[in-house]
Every structure is written in C-alpha cells, then in structure tokens.
Amino acid sequence: MLLSFSVPVMRPWIVAGLQQRAGADVGDQRVKRQTFRGYGPRAEKLLAWDENGGTIPHDLHLWWKSRTPERALLGIAKQGHGAPIRVYRLDIWHTYVEPMNADRYPCVRINGPYGWREGDPTLFWSPGDTPGCAFAREAYADGFDSPEAFRDYFVPNMGDRFDAILIKW
Structure with missing residues (x-):
C-alpha cells in the first residue's frame, strides 16, 4: 500500500520512524509512525480486513511527494517485521x-x-x-x-x- 507525504518538516520524522520500526536506536529524534487519512473507498477496503482496527496484510510503501518529479521512496514498513500495521x-x-x-x-x-x-x-x-x-x-x-x-x-x-x-x- 502506498502512502505519500509532502510536509517538509515531517520527512525526517517519518524516516526516523521507519528506522525505529526496523529496530534502530534513533535516540531522541522525533518519530512519526502514524497518519490520519480521510475515510473513503480505500479506507473501507483496508478496514474490511478487520473492522475493529486489526492488522492489515499489506506492507506500507512510504513515499515523499509520490506524484511529482521530486518523488522519493522513504522506506517500506513490512508487515510482520516489527509492530503490526494497523488501521x-x-x-x-x-x-x-x-x-x-x-x-x-x-x-x-x-x-x-x-x-x-x-x-x-x-x-x-x-x-x-x-x-x-x-x-x-x-x-x-x-x-x-x-x-x-x-x-x-x-x-x-x-x-x-x-x-x-x-x-x-
């Protein structure tokens, strides 16, 4: 599943969150390991896996400005590696x-x-x-x-x- 981000100040927090999830010691760096998104058809598909907010069977591909020439893959949060991915x-x-x-x-x-x-x-x-x-x-x-x-x-x-x-x- 692809998630795209575009707020410049948050970029290092997302990268630190991915590093932390992978088991790295990020010290006192600020981390971002969650995002609120609008509810719609995509959300319904994700919630269909577990309506009460359970683990989804998808890796998260976290991108920086995915639909622009500036796009860059920030990293992948793999399901089953570290904390579960939940919605x-x-x-x-x-x-x-x-x-x-x-x-x-x-x-x-x-x-x-x-x-x-x-x-x-x-x-x-x-x-x-x-x-x-x-x-x-x-x-x-x-x-x-x-x-x-x-x-x-x-x-x-x-x-x-x-x-x-x-x-x-």
Whole structure:
C-alpha cells in the first residue's frame, strides 16, 4: 500500500520512524509512525480486513511527494517485521462539551474503537487543557506541534467533523 507525504518538516520524522520500526536506536529524534487519512473507498477496503482496527496484510510503501518529479521512496514498513500495521476507523469533531450544572465549552474529540489506544477510546481537548494531555500526545505523534494545529488542520470550524482512518506502522 502506498502512502505519500509532502510536509517538509515531517520527512525526517517519518524516516526516523521507519528506522525505529526496523529496530534502530534513533535516540531522541522525533518519530512519526502514524497518519490520519480521510475515510473513503480505500479506507473501507483496508478496514474490511478487520473492522475493529486489526492488522492489515499489506506492507506500507512510504513515499515523499509520490506524484511529482521530486518523488522519493522513504522506506517500506513490512508487515510482520516489527509492530503490526494497523488501521482504525475514527472521527474527529469540533464541538461543545455540555457538563451537568456548568456552562458548555468548545472541545475537539477523537472517537475510535476500543484498542486504537490504551484507555478510553475517546480523546477530548479544549483550549487551556494541560499541554501534555493524551490528546496533545496524539497530535504530536501525528506530526503536529500542538492540539491547536491539529484542530486547525482537521476541524477548523465549530461543528466540523472529519471522518478518518488512522494508519499506524
């Protein structure tokens, strides 16, 4: 399966992630070993292997700008070598939280199936939350420097929803 990337700052993180997956010590280098992609026919085909987010039987061919003259193969995450390659069905919402006996406030949430992460399958984040919260760690793992940047990329406006898959290698 081919995945293409084009954000320059993320390129070394993806390469470090592939090296880490292969067993190399990457020290304190930042790594990227996952990507959120839009839900569509390709996602449906991948999820058909295991609807709850299981191992898919495909290697991942990670490319830099695959449809341009600048294209370059970053590496291949081979299924069965290192951590399994998994795909999860998720949705990302920019919405409100309405606690009992309190005013509602804006939040971004990621809903997924049990098993896509340890603990609760739903992550919440609101402006002012602790910088190292689980949502912030997930945004960072995907290559964003903050939950705000993650929100602004996927669901910039109140009421937005992004139907997604999460591919982890």
